[in-house]
Amino acid sequence: MKSKTFGSRFADICIWMVLLLLTALCFLPLLNMVSISFSDKSAAQANLVGLLPVHFNTNAYQLLLKDTQFWRSFLISIERVAIGTAINLMITVLMAFPLSKNKNDFRARNIYMNLMIFAMLFSGGMIPIFMVVKNLGLIDSIWALVLPGAVPIFNVILLMNFFKSVPEALEEAAIIDGASKMRVLFGIFLPISLPALATIGLFSMVGHWNDYFSGLLYMNSSSNYPLQTYIQQLSVDITKITDPSQLKSLASVSNKTLNAAKIVVSIIPVLLVYPFLQRYFVSGLVIGSVKE
Structure with missing residues (x-):
């Protein structure tokens, strides 16, 4: 030294x-x-x-917390984050594992990779996606918030490169002992891929929590709005509040204090979750982004 x-x-x-x-x-x-x-x-x-x-x-917080729709939207966002993150992780793992193999083990690998890269660079657009969601009958449901983004291609590539860094000797030893491919995935790859899984899980959670536009696009009823959509609409429709108790509280706050309270409340869940995943974040991002 x-x-x-x-x-x-x-x-x-x-x-x-x-x-x-x-x-x-x-x-x-x-x-x-x-x-x-x-x-x-x-x-x-x-x-x-x-x-x-x-x-x-605390007038701004009182105005927010006394609103029943605020808590309903909060629970919808919690449900969205839980379901959406679980779906994202499941699909990401099941796609990244076979794509991490070479062409001899998975002959259609290059075809799927080309399709993924094309889909990542070129989107169908907002209107075609909305028509698909509507024709599937998902409007005004939680599935309209989680299924359109169920395949995070960037996360798949990140985890795929992480799987490639796992020594092949581990998989070969397990196969010699009679382990199946699914046993290799769940018994070997996933336990040692905790940093990468924590990283993409954090990406998914923050993405679902902060997204407000999907609620505007797919929800016809304001009672089905997630929290971020409700907060955004509250600043737009604040003059339409007719509840006497809310109007009394509104007289003691301004849009500036109310908007500040919205921002503070909306970041609390992320601040609570991030410290538990932060130690995995850097190692998972770096290891999964480079291939030797």
């Missing part, structure tokens, strides 16, 4: 200072958003809120 000279220590200090500065640049806007959501209406409108709330209050 090289000795730590004064120059190397000074370089480390500079690197840490730069990293801390970048961390602050990412964290301070979020802190400002939280402060705005807890601030007084007049202070927020006058842009007087910095890193701490001005005239602390």
Whole structure:
């Protein structure tokens, strides 16, 4: 190991200072958003809120949390994330495993790969996808939110390259012992592919949670909106609120404080999940993105 000279220590200090500065640049806007959501209406409108709330209050959150549709949309988003992520992981694994084999083991491999690359680069468009979903009778159902994006091609390629990095000797030894292909997949490949699975699982969860446009496109009834769609529509239709209790709360908040509260509430689930998957994220992304 090289000795730590004064120059190397000074370089480390500079690197840490730069990293801390970048961390602050990412964290301070979020802190400002939280402060705005807890601030007084007049202070927020006058842009007087910095890193701490001005005239602390929870009126914006009360307006959101008292709304039954908010909780219904929240549960719909939870259901969508659970079902959508499970479908994404299942299809990704079942596609990536055979595609990770060479042409001698899977003769149609190149055909499927070409079709996948073509589908990733060229989409049928919003109207044809909507017509397919409508003709299948999926409008106003949870399946309209999860099935159109059931095959994440980028994730398939990522996991495929990860499977290719697994030593062939492990699979050969299992086959000699009488293991089937499915036994090799579930008994050998999946247990050692936890970093890659956590990475693509995080991609799927965040993608499903943050998507609001699918709700606008496939849901005719606002009662079926996922959370992000409901939050987006709330800012548009806020003048149409007729409930007296909500109108009273609305008088003490502004669009700025209410929008800040929406953003804070919508990122809480992601912040709760991410720390458990973060340790796998970098290794899964790097190992699955490079093929030797």
